[in-house]
Amino acid sequence: MTEAGIVVAPALIEALRSATRVMFFTGAGVSAESGLPTFRDPQQGLWAKFKPEDLATPQAFARDPETVWRWYQWRRRMHATVAPNPAHHAIAKMQARIPGAVLVTQNVDRLHELAGSEAPLHLHGHLFRNRCASCGVAMPDVDDALDTPPRCDSCGGLCRPDIVWFGEGLPRTVWQEATRAAQKVEILISIGTSAMVTPAAELPRLARRAGALVIQINTAPTPLDPIAHNLRGPAGRVLPALVEAVWPSAR
Numbered sequence: 360m361t362e363a364g365i366v367v368a369p370a371l372i373e374a375l376r377s378a379t380r381v382m383f384f385t386g387a388g389v390s391a392e393s394g395l396p397t398f399r400d401p402q403q404g405l406w407a408k409f410k411p412e413d414l415a416t417p418q419a420f421a422r423d424p425e426t427v428w429r430w431y432q433w434r435r436r437m438h439a440t441v442a443p444n445p446a447h448h449a450i451a452k453m454q455a456r457i458p459g460a461v462l463v464t465q466n467v468d469r470l471h472e473l474a475g476s477e478a479p480l481h482l483h484g485h486l487f488r489n490r491c492a493s494c495g496v497a498m499p500d501v502d503d504a505l506d507t508p509p510r511c512d513s514c515g516g517l518c519r520p521d522i523v524w525f526g527e528g529l530p531r532t533v534w535q536e537a538t539r540a541a542q543k544v545e546i547l548i549s550i551g552t553s554a555m556v557t558p559a560a561e562l563p564r565l566a567r568r569a570g571a572l573v574i575q576i577n578t579a580p581t582p583l584d585p586i587a588h589n590l591r592g593p594a595g596r597v598l599p600a601l602v603e604a605v606w607p608s609a610r
């Protein structure tokens with residue numbers, strides 16, 4: 360039992376202490392304690408009447424680009440006010456302790472990077488990047504106060520967030536790298552994801568089938584429960600306790 364009241368089996372501590380091939384797989388729950396709503400949480404304020412699945416689609420953008428654009432601008436401004444929480448910092452610490460540990464995130468925020476994690480694989484893109492919806496060219500330095508999507512200098516197409524919408528394919532090379540790594544790891548730690556969105560949610564199952572130990576940190580049950588060793592609790596409390604248990608600061 361760690362001082363945070365988290366029970367971590369000695370075998371788990373031993374496995375993490377000796378592991379050399381580890382993957383961290385994160386979802387919106389890892390950013391919850393930074394104050395960012397997860398996809399399961401009801402939208403806030405102006406956006407309360409929308410469901411993310413209704414806004415985060417190419418069809419929504421084609422139908423009403425201004426509304427979709429304003430939703431992302433609102434999220435960018437909201438993300439600009441939050442900071443990494445102890446969960447992000449604990450993941451960065453564990454990555455430093457386990458050379459070559461791979462971090463794959465479904466999140467589009469940049470809190471892992473701000474906490475010091477190196478080059479996480481973003482399966483669903485980047486909230487703070489934009490591209491032309493027509494020719495795909497990157498469109499950097501767009502003012503996050505703009506209420507309508509600017510036009511591309513090269514082709515006049517509309518600017519869109521560099522994000523994977525529902526119904527769109529994941530970035531091919533990122534997905535290949537993630538699936539290749541998932542089949543080689545000894546341990547996959549799934550943190551703060553409802554494991555409902557595919558194909559991302561396949562990664563823990565892929566790792567399990569390849570013989571990995573899957574550890575899941577979540578405040579609630581998910582479809583991964585049956586294949587995982589479950590540490591129930593908020594990631595901002597469980598992960599620092601796990602770091603302390605595996606690498607006691609005294610050493």
Ligand code: BV8
Pocket residue numbers: 385386387388389391392397398399400411412415465466467483522523524525526527528529550551552553554555556557558559576577578579581592593594595
């Ligand atoms: C694809 C960017 C094919 C956008 C995102 C039926 C009809 C149509 C499509 C489908 C369908 N059924 C399945 C599909 C496929 C679809 C899908 O999975 N839909 C879901 C809704 C069922 N998937 C797709 O469309 C994907 N593309 O399949 O393409 C294809 C292939 C080739 C060519 C063309 C097409 C694309 C999916 C990517 C969508 N984009 N994000 C944006 O951000 O605006 S996904 C988005 O939702 C997030 O990025 C994230 O990945 C996902 C939400 O999942 P989570 O991260 O898990 O968050 P969630 O809120 O669900 O859960 C939070 C968890 O944290 C909870 O478990 C909670 O208990 C826990 N928690 C809370 N607090 C804490 C905590 N845990 C620990 N500590 C805490 N403090």
Ligand code: ZN
Pocket residue numbers: 491492493494495496511512513514515516
């Ligand atoms: Zn263009």
